[in-house]
Amino acid sequence: MANGFGSLYIGQSGLMGAQNALNTTANNLANVNTTGYVRQQVRFADQEYATLKIASSTTNLQQAGLGVSIGDVVHARDIFLDKAFRLETGRESFYSTCYEVTTQVEDLLQELDGEQFANSIKDLYTAIEEMAKEPEDSTKQNLLLQKCELFLSRSASLYSDFKSHQSNLNEQIKDSVDTINKIGNRIYELNVAIQRVESAGVETAMTMRDERDQLIDQLSGLAKIEATEDQFGFVTIELEGAEFVIDRGCMNMNVLYDSDTGFDTPYWPHLSNDDTKTYIEVFNLTYDAKTENNTDIGAVKALLIQRGDHFGTKEDMASLESFSKIESSTMMEVEAELDQMFSKVVNVINDLFCPNMSIDDSKAILDDMGLATTTVMPDEIGNQDSVYQLHGSKSESNSYYIIGVQNGKTQIVATETAQILDEDKCYYGIDHQLPPRELFVRNSVDRYTQVQAGGRTVYVYNAEDVENSNTWYHLGTTRINDELQKQITLMPAYQKDGDVAYDLGAALSNAWASATLTLNPMDKNVTNFENYYNKMINKLATDGNIYFSASETLQATKASLENSRQQVTGVSSDEELTNMVKFQSAYNASSRFMTVISQMTETIVGLI
Template sequence: MANSFAAIEIGKRSLMAHSTQINTAGHNISNADTEGYSRQRVQIKTFDPLYRPDLTREERPGQVGQGSSVESINRLRDELLDQRIVAQSNQETYWTTREKYYTMIEQVYNEPDEISIRTNMDKYWQSWQELSVYPESQAARQAVVTRGETLAESIQQRYTALSGIGNLINGDIEATVKQINTITKQIAEINGEIVKVKAMGDNPNDLLDRRDLLVEKLSGLANITTDTRDNDEFMIHLEGNILVQGHVARNFEVEPMTDNNGYSRVIWSDTKNTVQVSGGTLGALIELRDVDIRNEVQTLNTVTMNFADLVNDVHRNGIGMNNVTGLDFFVQHPFVTSVNGNYDRNGDGVDDHSYIFRFTGTNALNPQEKVGLEGTMTFSGKSGNVNVPYHATDTIEEVVARINDSDGEVKAYLDRENRLVLKATTSSAMENPDFVIRHVEDSGMFLASYSGILQGSGAENAYDFAQADAVNSLRGEFAVAPVLNPAGYIAVNDAVKGDVLSVAAAYPNNQGKSMIGDARAAVEIASIRNTNVMIGKDRTFDDYFANSVTNVGLKGEQAEMNMLSQNAIMDDLRNLRDSISGVNIDEELAEIIKFQHGYNAAAKFVSVIDQMLDTVINRLGV
């Protein structure tokens, strides 16, 4: 049976329980504005009743209650909702990052009409048209040179702007890697503290809040997943790789890539393998730099290289009023000094590759003529080689179109003498060089004796760049690949700027002189504007300008729409979480008033019991 002082113990427990509840509510209020804090509640249970099986019980049901006690202090959190937020956060930051940078890219392309590349190129073509009408005019020649300089400067400005964005993104990647390393280290340290607290039988509520906040921030930086093992070991994964395991965190590093403009590659510190990340801020930044900006720069380089190459090809064969010939109009810097394009790629001191940009066949072809041959051409592609078949009933025009429509990184066209030209495009894979033809092969005779590009058919006569003097397999002319990023250094030849009479508007006569009134070269250069010259997938220069602006605008619109959609989704999820875990000041104050009344009642109960005991002890014997 209960002793006389049991009621005092019941009152004491009630006072302690209500005091703990008031303190917890105060803790909630003080952290109402703390980021990541989850409100806490005290779980109260009835204290174990007084019951001894070996003692005689009264003939009544029930047990003598012993009041209440604090069972635990728990935080209010929906773990499934937390997992949804972690899963969605990386998409929100991914599209937010893309939208921010595409706004910058759009500003590069949204040039005022009077200074845009397209406007300057149009003026450049117009100057050649004017020269074709007035081939003896020195002023017309000066206009060609001046507008050529203006065009070159506008191309360089766009390249500089795009490269500047790429450098900015690269800096953000390095900063994001440091941020990820800092957060994962903090999470691992908190994991160790949580394990210690749980081992003592306590609930580390505030530590769990801090960890959840860091995990949410980390999920915004990369597309992570989390799970907890049976032994309470908390783990974070990234694309199937362990990022944090308990108190151990793996780190990232950055190392420069010589084949990507010196930009940094993100690698695992321990294995040195490239980090694969497809979401979050880091995933967006890597994709923006290595895909979006790289494609924009490559496309600009492609149009610049083809533009300068086509103009130079005509100008080099033309002649100026001063009877000077053989001059390039635009400066071109070859990647190697070897006339055969030989290059030491592995750096062992021995030439082991051939860097060639363009092949030109020896035979003039009729675009409408049927080839009358069967075979399969093989060209280097984005991932491995691609095959392009041709049939006896195909016309030359159809075969050229089939080459251009394939996924090969080699494009074709017929030059002014109707000779077949094969030229390299930019490479999709970073490990492969731009503007370098890597493989050309023909099982039949179309690329051999018919067009005069290869020495023969079959694999034994194929052109492959992975050897020195690979040009020995060619029959016609070839041009060495240019230095990386021709858009960054394109300029009018100093020899042409120094003497505008060197501008070649005519072709030399039989005596190698310029004839009065001859403007054939000027007409041919002006006609390049609307000629199918295959700038990557774009067939003309006008196609390039139309598609480049459209693609940037559409990608910017896509980023903005997806960002707004993800923002709406995340707002709903966070509002739902706040309704569960957030601190409501009014609710906490109401709880404090309730607990205060309970505390007062418990105190009154103790006071009454004290008076009863005083009566029993001090007054019954009187």
């Protein structure tokens, strides 16, 4: 009787084991297309054995087993494949984000309100060519003025679009920071919930583990992470080398606002000090993004690099040192290139209309005016130089002006940078007045400051001050001359003797076609204005192609790793259907076994 009923228990364990295996298989099949789902695999184990006779030299070990049980339901993952996949996900996100930014900039450059920006450059050159034929013709002058105004407005509009796109990238950075914080907080919540479920050692929190793994995969595309799971099932995460998800919670990041640019920079509040204004930034951008250094990981870092930390200007192109600070940023570089081109166009036209001469070239004029010289220290290292003093006609005192004007004020400057209007070579409008009207004017600084001495007036050029962007001829501070817009015949078109300045038109045409520009300090090939814009487009296209090739290669690597992961974690409908048949057959066998044992037991009881 005992053996009979023991056999029933064995049959029952077979039925229950097969039923649980069927349930697990059915769950796998139901989630065959569920993103992030990890297949569950049943592992059977023997139940306890009852020992009937100990093995000896004459007898074998005799045991009666109590059936089969579910030893474990495996949540199968390969940590090495996961780590490799997340690393390549971060790299692919970095380069695909960089490529997306360059593509958007290309769209802005090629189209502006339905017209290519290149057309405004060609139209301006056409107007210059027409004016070269008849400089005194008011129709040709008006055409040049219109095309200059169109070039200015389109350049300013394009520059504004670039700045707006930088602001858009900044919003994406803020949104990504919020997303990262939300993911980190949710991972910590899942850590706690998983530990609560699995602490008894009976059940595995399958669904919560799947969600947590999927969140870690998502986080790896946003930033560089290191995820480590301890023996209790708790996952800690380092983000960009700093603790992010730890046993005490999630160390959320915040953004630091720059009032000058409106940009936000992610930083670690728990590592920073508000009292001393010491802020530890999340992403270290002091190193170039390189694969060998693992510094080319994460979409947020790519957004920060491509956005940059300021709006690019021509001053960023002044030296290799200044250019090296922006060359990795598509936005700052293209802004600086556009501003440089605009400034070159403006200065070429203005300098031909209103040419200047250096102090060295004007010594005879200044000597004839009876001006004295004095020795000054124009720099900090004590180099002495003799400069002309001009009596300050603008001042109520008897102070002296030194030739050279900066920041709208006359002051001591090095003589080699000081300039005055070259009255013999300049061109005049129909009113023949001095100083001649420049075509492009700065909003806050006049081109010249009048200084009188010895009964004569000289016009001191207000040079651009490197430290004061308001004195630059650049986008945002420059407009078309209001006087010329009101009366076009005031445009310089005549020589000092009153003859038509045919040489002015020729000089404008030659200056436009001459190869005098380089794209940036690293570029050694000079070009003209029209080809300069083409070089801008080509440089941008080259960068975009590099980013595209890198992202495509990484996408293939990422796909290959995902296929390998799916072989471990993915659900195969064919395999699961095979298991379904196998476990159904096992269930049927256990059922028949119990039926036989039941009939046999009933017969034995009946005989008694």
